[in-house]
Amino acid sequence: MRRSMTKHRAILDAAGRLVVAQGYHSTSIDAVAAEAGSGKQTIYRWWPSKADLFVEVYDDLVDRDVLAKAFHRHEASLEAGLTALLEQLFRFYETTPAGRILSGLIGEAAQNEPIRNALRTGLVIGRAPIVVDLVSAFIAANTGQGTVSAVVVNEMIVALVWKRLVMHEVLDSDAAHEIACLAVAAGRDGGGRER
Structure with missing residues (x-):
């Protein structure tokens, strides 16, 4: 369950921005976490993999x-x-x-x-x-x-x-x-x- 819709939105937006800036293959969960101001563990708690995050x-x-x-x-x-x-x-x-x-x-x-x-x-x-x-x-x-x-x-x-x-x-x-x-x-x- 997602505790913060604001944090959820920030992660989705950060992932999208990074794909524009550096491409899908070069975008890592670490980079998404840093861009979103979130912990990597939060991302993995909500999405089991990079693919699951990007499907969303x-x-x-x-x-x-x-x-x-x-x-x-x-x-x-x-x-x-x-x-x-x-x-x-x-x-x-x-x-x-x-x-x-x-x-x-x-x-x-x-x-x-x-x-x-x-x-x-x-x-x-x-x-x-x-x-x-x-x-x-x-x-x-x-x-x-x-x-x-x-x-x-x-x-x-x-x-x-x-x-x-x-x-x-x-x-x-x-x-x-x-x-x-x-x-x-x-x-x-x-x-x-x-x-």
């Missing part, structure tokens, strides 16, 4: 409600709604350290099981309902759309965005549209399989 920082930076609102403002088609959601996500990546954090976590996850578990639990499973729920609600309200697997759409979006982040590829409106269209097409093709 990412989650704090990338506002789920803002993503959902972007989708709903442009839901003339599923592709348009997802394109708008991805454009908003990419704005978060440009204006906050979220993209650098995610790319650092992905890079370390390949060789580190605890980081892989933190990433899977905190972001893959923890954030999947954002896209899955939006796609499912859209399909339910627009029965003429045919069968689309919301889970497959989400998996494709995650895979394509993460690939572009790791490869330092452009994340712009064109990329958002391409990813949305590919994900919906895969969801239609995979819509018959149970997940």
Whole structure:
């Protein structure tokens, strides 16, 4: 249990500032503690690892409600709604350290099981309902759309965005549209399989 929301906020903010200043890989828990004016033991009491801390920082930076609102403002088609959601996500990546954090976590996850578990639990499973729920609600309200697997759409979006982040590829409106269209097409093709 967190005793001080002020201290909690200071730690999250310090972690974000340090990623901007020195990158994810160079940011240590010691540096975050010093920047936040907190003890290292406090950080480890609240987050068991650096990865767990940065999963929460990412989650704090990338506002789920803002993503959902972007989708709903442009839901003339599923592709348009997802394109708008991805454009908003990419704005978060440009204006906050979220993209650098995610790319650092992905890079370390390949060789580190605890980081892989933190990433899977905190972001893959923890954030999947954002896209899955939006796609499912859209399909339910627009029965003429045919069968689309919301889970497959989400998996494709995650895979394509993460690939572009790791490869330092452009994340712009064109990329958002391409990813949305590919994900919906895969969801239609995979819509018959149970997940």
